[in-house]
Amino acid sequence: xxxxxxxxxxxxxxxxxxxxxxxxxxxxxxxxxxxxxxxxxxxxxxxxxxxxxxxxxxxxxxxxxxxxxxxxxxxxxxxxxxxxxxxxxxxxxxxxxxxxxxxxxxxxxxxxxxxxxxxxxxxxxxxxxxxxxxxxxxxxxxxxxxxxxxxxxxxxxxxxxxxxxxxxxxxxxxxxxxxxxxxxxxxxxxxxxxxxxxxxxxxxxxxxxxxxxxxxxxxxxxxxxxxxxxxxxxxxxxxxxxxxxxxxxxxxxxxxxxxxxxxxxxxxxxxxxxxxxxxxxxxxxxxxxxxxxxxxxxxxxxxxxxxxxxxxxxxxxxxxxxxxxxxxxxxxxxxxxxxxxxxxxxxxxxxxxxxxxxxxxxxxxxxxxxxxxxxxxxxxxxxxxxxxxxxxxxxxxxxxxxxxxxxxxxxxxxxxxxxxxxxxxxxxxxxxxxxxxxxxxxxxxxxxxxxxxxxxxxxxxxxxxxxxxxxxxxxxxxxxxxxxxxxxxxxxxxxxxxxxxxxxxxxxxxxxxxxxxxxxxxxxxxxxxxxxxxxxxxxxxxxxxxxxxxxxxxxxxxxxxxxxxxxxxxxxxxxxxxxxxxxxxxxxxxxxxxxxxxxxxxxxxxxxxxxxxxxxxxxxxxxxxxxxxxxxxxxxxxxxxxxxxxxxxxxxxxxxxxxxxxxxxxxxxxxxxxxxxxxxxxxxxxxxxxxxxxxxxxxxxxxxxxxxxxxxxxxxxxxxxxxxxxxxxxxxxxxxxxxxxxxxxxxxxxxxxxxxxxxxxxxxxxxxxxxxxxxxxxxxxxxxxxxxxxxxxxxxxxxxxxxxxxxxxxxxxxxxxxxxxxxxxxxxxxxxxxxxxxxxxxxxxxxxxxxxxxxxxx
Numbered sequence: 083x084x085x086x087x088x089x090x091x092x093x094x095x096x097x098x099x100x101x102x103x104x105x106x107x108x109x110x111x112x113x114x115x116x117x118x119x120x121x122x123x124x125x126x127x128x129x130x131x132x133x134x135x136x137x138x139x140x141x142x143x144x145x146x147x148x149x150x151x152x153x154x155x156x157x158x159x160x161x162x163x164x165x166x167x168x169x170x171x172x173x174x175x176x177x178x179x180x181x182x183x184x185x186x187x188x189x190x191x192x193x194x195x196x197x198x199x200x201x202x203x204x205x206x207x208x209x210x211x212x213x214x215x216x217x218x219x220x221x222x223x224x225x226x227x228x229x230x231x232x233x234x235x236x237x238x239x240x241x242x243x244x245x246x247x248x249x250x251x252x253x254x255x256x257x258x259x260x261x262x263x264x265x266x267x268x269x270x271x272x273x274x275x276x277x278x279x280x281x282x283x284x285x286x287x288x289x290x291x292x293x294x295x296x297x298x299x300x301x302x303x304x305x306x307x308x309x310x311x312x313x314x315x316x317x318x319x320x321x322x323x324x325x326x327x328x329x330x331x332x333x334x335x336x337x338x339x340x341x342x343x344x345x346x347x348x349x350x351x352x353x354x355x356x357x358x359x360x361x362x363x364x365x366x367x368x369x370x371x372x373x374x375x376x377x378x379x380x381x382x383x384x385x386x387x388x389x390x391x392x393x394x395x396x397x398x399x400x401x402x403x404x405x406x407x408x409x410x411x412x413x414x415x416x417x418x419x420x421x422x423x424x425x426x427x428x429x430x431x432x433x434x435x436x437x438x439x440x441x442x443x444x445x446x447x448x449x450x451x452x453x454x455x456x457x458x459x460x461x462x463x464x465x466x467x468x469x470x471x472x473x474x475x476x477x478x479x480x481x482x483x484x485x486x487x488x489x490x491x492x493x494x495x496x497x498x499x500x501x502x503x504x505x506x507x508x509x510x511x512x513x514x515x516x517x518x519x520x521x522x523x524x525x526x527x528x529x530x531x532x533x534x535x536x537x538x539x540x541x542x543x544x545x546x547x548x549x550x551x552x553x554x555x556x557x558x559x560x561x562x563x564x565x566x567x568x569x570x571x572x573x574x575x576x577x578x579x580x581x582x583x584x585x586x587x588x589x590x591x592x593x594x595x596x597x598x599x600x601x602x603x604x605x606x607x608x609x610x611x612x613x614x615x616x617x618x619x620x621x622x623x624x625x626x627x628x629x630x631x632x633x634x635x636x637x638x639x640x641x642x643x644x645x646x647x648x649x650x651x652x653x654x655x656x657x658x659x660x661x662x663x664x665x666x667x668x669x670x671x672x673x674x675x676x677x678x679x680x681x682x683x684x685x686x687x688x689x690x691x692x693x694x695x696x697x698x699x700x701x702x703x704x705x706x707x708x709x710x711x712x713x714x715x716x717x718x719x720x721x722x723x724x725x726x727x728x729x730x731x732x733x734x735x736x737x738x739x740x741x742x743x744x745x746x747x748x749x750x751x752x753x754x755x756x757x758x759x760x761x762x763x764x765x766x767x768x769x770x771x772x773x774x775x776x777x778x779x780x781x782x783x784x785x786x787x788x789x790x791x792x793x794x795x796x797x798x799x800x801x802x803x804x805x806x807x808x809x810x811x812x813x814x815x816x817x818x819x820x821x822x823x824x825x826x827x828x829x830x831x832x833x834x835x836x837x838x839x840x841x842x843x844x845x846x847x848x849x850x851x852x853x854x855x856x857x858x859x860x861x862x863x864x865x866x867x868x869x870x871x872x873x874x875x876x877x878x879x880x881x882x883x884x885x886x887x888x889x890x891x892x893x894x895x896x897x898x899x900x901x902x903x904x905x906x907x908x909x910x911x912x913x914x915x916x917x918x919x920x921x922x923x924x925x926x927x928x929x930x931x932x933x934x935x936x937x938x939x940x
Contacts, residue, residue, distance in 0.1 A: 142169045143177060143190060147426060150174035152458040153397070154430035154488070155481050168193055172428035173438055179418040185449055189423055189441075198444045200253070203246060203436035205492075205501055210510050211242045212432060212489035214274050217514035222269070225522060226287060228468065232305055234267030235462035237394045238488050239429040240360070241267070243457060245275050245315070246439035247358060247390055252318035254447060256356045258345055261324045262338035263360035264331065265305045266394055266461075276311040276322055280521020285528040293705055294530050302326065302703045325666075326704035328695040331365040335375045336659040337696070340666025342386045348671065352387025352450070356443075360392045363413040363456075364399030373416050374659030379452055380420070383610060383651025384663060388446035391417075391454040395429075396461040401474040414454050422452040429459030430488045460485070546758040547792040548599045556598035557582050557591070560637045568629045576623050586784025589777055590621040592750030595790065596757040597638055600675060601645045605761045607638075609650040610664050611679035611713075618681045618715070621778045624650050657688035661712075665696055668710040675761035676710050683714030683728020683772065684910070690732075697768050698736040707766040711757070716746070716772040717820050718870045718911045720918030727871060727910035730845070733770050734880040737846040744846040746772040746818045746877075748800070751785035752843055755796035774820060782823050798844035799852040802826060804835040811860040812836040815929055816853075816885065816899070817868040818845065818877060825868065828926050837930075838863070845877055850888050857892040865889060865899045868929050870922060872907040902929045 103110050103118040110118070117137075146169030151158045161167035169175060175193055180186050191197035215238035222231050234240060248259055263271065269287070272278040286292055286304040293301060308326035312319065325341065327334035342357035349355055366372055378384040393414065399407050408415070414424045423445040427438040435457065442453035460482055464471035472479045486494075493507045560580045563569055569577075580591050587595070597607050612618065615625050625634045638648040653660040661678050668676040680686040686693065693712075700706040714728035733744050743765055747753045753771075760769045777783040788794070802822070803811065813836060815825055822841045829837050840856055842849075857865075867885065869876045878901055889897035903925055912918055 139165055142166060143175075145178070146170035147174035147176050150426060152426050152428050154428055154458065155397075155460055155478075155485060165194075171434070172431035173434040174426045175441075176412075176414070176418075176424040176426070180421045180423075182421060185421060188448065189445065192441050192444060198448060199437075199440045200250065202433065203242070203440075205433060205496055208242050208432040208436060209489070209492055209496060209502065209507070210514075211245060211274070212238050212492060213507075213510045214514045215241045215270055216487055216489040217511060218270050218273055218518055221515070221518045221522060222287065223467070225284075229287060230303075230305075230466040230468060231269055231287065232265035232267070232466055233463065234270045235487070236482065236485075237267055237396070237429060237457065237459040237461070238270075239432055239435045239459065240392065240394055240457060241270060241274055242432055243392055243435050243439050243455065244271060244358070244360070246436045247356075247392070247443050248275070248313065248320060248322065249315040249318070250440060250443045251356045252313070252315045252320035254443075256320060256354055257349070258355045259320060259322045259358055260338050260342040260345065260355065261322060261358045261360070262327060262334035263324070264327075264362055264365065264394075265329070266362055266396070268305045272307075272309055272324065276309050276324060277313065278309055278311075280518060281524035281528040282530065284522050284525035288525065290528065296705060299702050299705065302328075306703070308704060308706075326700070326706065328703075330691050330695055332361065332369040332371050333662065333691050333695060335359050335371060336378070336662030336692075337666035337669070339375060339378060339384065339386050339389065339659075340663035340668075341670045342389075342666075343384065343663070344667040344670035344674075346386060352385070353447070355386075356446070357386050357389040358392065359389055360394065362399075363393055363395040363397065363404070364402060364407045366391075366393055367408045367410065367413040367415060368399075371658045371662070373419075374654070374656040376416055376420055376422075376452065377654050377656070378659060378663060381651070381654060383649070383653070384660075388449065388451045388453065390442050390446050391452060392442075393454065393456045395456050395458045397458065398461060398475065398478070400465045401471070403475075412456060414456050417452060417454050420452065422454055423449070424454045424456070426456040426458060429457050430491060432488065432492050462487075544762055544764065545792055546755045546762065546764075546796065547794040548595070548758075548790060550787065550791060552599060552602060553595055553787070553790060554582060556595055556602070556641060559641050560594055560598065562637075563626055564635050567626065567633075567635060568631075569626060570629055573623070573626065582787055586786050587750050587790065588779070588784055589750045589753065589774060590617070592754040592785065592790075593622070593757070594624075594638070596754045597648060597675075598641055600758060600761050601638060601648055602642055603762075604644075604646050606646040606671070606674040607648050607677075607761070608664075608667065608674055609677045609679065610660060611653050611677075612655060612681040612685075613652055614679050615650045615652050618679075619775055619778055624648075657685055658692060661686070661689035662692045662696070665692060665708060665710050668708045669706060672707070672709055672763075672766075675757065677713060678710065679713035679773075680715065680728070682725045683716045684724050684726065686712070686714055686728060687732075693733075694736065698733075698741055701741055701767070702739060708768050709760055709763070709766060711760055711769045711771065713771050713773045715775050717775050717777075718918065718922070719776055720912070720915035722913040723909045723911045725911075727875060728772055729875070729910070730772055730871070730877055731875050731880060734846060734877060740767060740847055742768055742770055742846060743844070744770045744772075745844045747843050748774075748777065748783070748819060748822055748841050749785050749789070750783065751789035751794070752796055752800075754785075754790055755794070759796055772819060777820050777823075780820075780823065782826075796843075798842075798849035799856065800841040800843060801856050802839040802841065804829070804837065809859075810836055811838040811863055814838045814840060814857070814860060814863045814865050815868050815902075816840045816842060816865065818842040819870070821868060821870050821925075824922070824926055825929060828930060832930060834930060842877075842881075845881070848881075848884060850884075853885070853888050854892040857889055857894055861893050862895050864896050865894065866902050866929060867899045868925065869903040870925060872904045872910065873901060874906040875910060876903070878903065 099114055107115050142165040149170045151172055161171050177186050177189050219233040219235050273283055291301055292307055309324040311322045325334050325337055338357050338359050342355050345355045346352045417424055425438045427434050438455045442455050445453040496502045561577045625636050627634055664676055664678040716728035718726045825839050867878055885899055886897050
């Protein structure tokens with residue numbers, strides 16, 4: 083037993099102190115008072131010797147994990163007493179960090195009494211799973227000795243661990259599990275737990291295309307692929323979705339949460355959909371997205387009712403020792419922040435592993451928060467099968483070489499206990515070998531024409547305009563507050579601006595009308611991001627707050643009795659996890675309009691991994707289409723380098739094969755139609771919107787009601803041609819975003835009738851036909867590209883040669899475009915309003931000076 087600072091104090095003295103506390107807590111010193119309060123919470127009774135025993139029990143419960151026998155590579159000793167066996171054996175529990183006394187009591191009862199837990203797992207079934215895991219890796223090792231497969235050798239117990247969680251979930255009525263995992267052991271999990279056809283898996287390891295019906299797509303390596311499985315475990319059905327993921331560590335985690343939440347929203351609650359994330363020790367504590375995801379567990383817009391986390395604790399990273407990889411004692415340290423149940427278990431004790439699974443799942447179901455199982459094991463090979471680990475950890479791998487694999491050690495233990503015979507063990511091994519060998523042989527002739535795509539609705543030019551009466555009804559509902567609601571004095575002006583004014587409809591009103599019309603058509607809308615409910619620029623105010631009671635009213639959920647649900651959630655200050663969450667949500671619910679907004683477009687680079695690896699590439703790699711919308715406020719307005727640029731150039735660089743739709747709309751009506759197109763399924767790809775700041779309130783940035791009505795739609799190119807002399811155009815200014823308004827104002831001031839302005843509203847896919855049609859009108863005109871971003875940013879360098887090609891094919895005499903804008907810069911924008919205004923004016927002057935020079939030259 084651990085030494086106690088109380089061991090020198092007599093039982094009679096402790097009992098007397100406890101009686102004094104019970105009579106009057108204030109009569110004892112504060113330190114004793116706290117101690118006896120803890121004991122009272124633990125329902126410990128007084129009595130001779132009871133106090134000291136209770137103190138010892140409390141110490142085991144809270145600190146026993148420090149002496150637990152968790153390392154399979156270390157020798158074990160028999161426990162001296164029952165509490166030591168429960169808390170410091172091969173299964174240990176951390177609970178001291180949990181603030182809620184009721185939760186600590188639940189965990190104590192589960193560990194000590196088995197309260198709320200099923201009967202322990204059948205050891206024979208555990209042995210069969212371990213043997214199957216060992217034989218699967220042995221087959222791949224023999225057949226593909228030079229292939230990377232990131233096998234589970236040393237961590238074979240993860241298979242019965244996952245299967246036990248899934249089996250318990252199915253038995254408790256969970257109908258769906260969503261899983262995200264890393265590479266280690268993934269192929270074995272797919273084959274031995276999720277039922278992936280062995281012939282298919284082996285063919286993919288050999289190099290078969292994962293989506294034969296889509297051979298033009300690059301696909302991905304086998305240990306990145308996802309899987310859908312319909313399982314029946316111990317007689318109970320459960321649907322399992324294993325998400326595809328890249329090599330970027332832990333990047334799949336928020337997708338699991340988002341997809342699980344979407345399924346829960348569709349099913350009516352968290353009880354029937356279980357998220358499971360499998361990690362490795364070095365990644366789980368080293369990658370910040372894990373901490374971001376943990377913090378999503380509480381906020382109402384992102385909670386999934388708890389996630390079961392399983393950690394394959396290799397006790398090493400690639401070649402990095404634990405003391406080099408983290409500061410905390412355990413890799414589970416981040417979960418102490420949110421009162422999770424934390425279990426550590428020796429991966430070479432399968433019975434304890436199964437019990438850890440039982441406790442973790444039962445905790446999640448009963449407490450509605452995360453449970454973590456730290457499966458302490460080892461990695462028999464290097465980081466992959468080709469790597470030589472002895473270069474960097476010679477002593478560790480000398481011990482591993484001597485370690486008996488868990489399946490054989492457990493078989494020996496069961497044979498010694500008379501549970502199985504040697505012949506039965508041999509029969510299990512032979513059956514597994516025969517099954518895997520048959521799958522390997524079948525792979526030679528394996529053929530599949532299956533596509534990775536789910537059923538997709540047909541694309542078409544369906545109506546995005548909305549009848550005036552419906553728009554008027556929506557606007558009327560959004561301009562009124564509930565009877566008796568007390569609003570901020572300035573809110574009345576905000577509400578009045580939502581009316582359909584004769585002067586035109588503003589950007590915020592156009593967005594609200596788009597959402598409202600979709601809701602009336604039965605399309606759910608989910609908007610998420612930092613401060614999105616009010617709007618970072620105070621332009622939305624979707625939730626009206628009563629100044630007296632604090633009660634909130636969301637007008638978009640009070641349009642009609644049969645409307646769809648509108649959800650708007652202010653997110654934690656996270657981009658990586660929240661964008662990943664929303665992307666996962668969009669995968670699960672393609673029928674909904676799912677939007678993530680960056681507070682400023684610049685901040686989206688905090689989620690660059692999600693953008694690069696999933697949003698831009700997932701359809702090509704894994705056939706995962708998404709209709710997610712990214713709203714990225716963009717525009718240089720003298721607000722400094724971190725509040726100006728959404729890095730348009732980066733999205734354009736990612737664009738290929740129609741994987742994205744990238745737009746920079748300049749009118750409220752165009753934005754209205756974009757949202758409706760996306761929600762109604764016109765485009766099965768993510769929509770990236772360079773959204774405005776200045777245009778939210780610019781008096782000129784209004785659209786007439788006629789531009790929202792049936793028969794209207796999104797315009798990828800807007801031509802602004804001088805009235806009265808369209809054939810006299812000598813200069814064409816091509817541009818995008820908000821600068822067209824400034825160019826128009828200068829053209830009007832200078833009465834430059836020879837200048838036409840083409841607003842490029844859609845940057846990818848580039849509307850080449852529309853551009854060419856306009857340029858053919860003025861074959862002798864000179865062409866300029868005008869932008870406010872630095873020359874090495876924005877759209878210029880991506881568009882330069884493409885526009886030249888379009889102009890050449892359109893018959894332009896001067897197809898080479900000139901650039902007008904800021905010079906190249908390492909920073910997106912300056913930090914001073916005065917300098918910004920000077921630079922902006924210089925761009926406008928340069929554009930029109932170029933028009934005059936071009937006119938004289940002509």
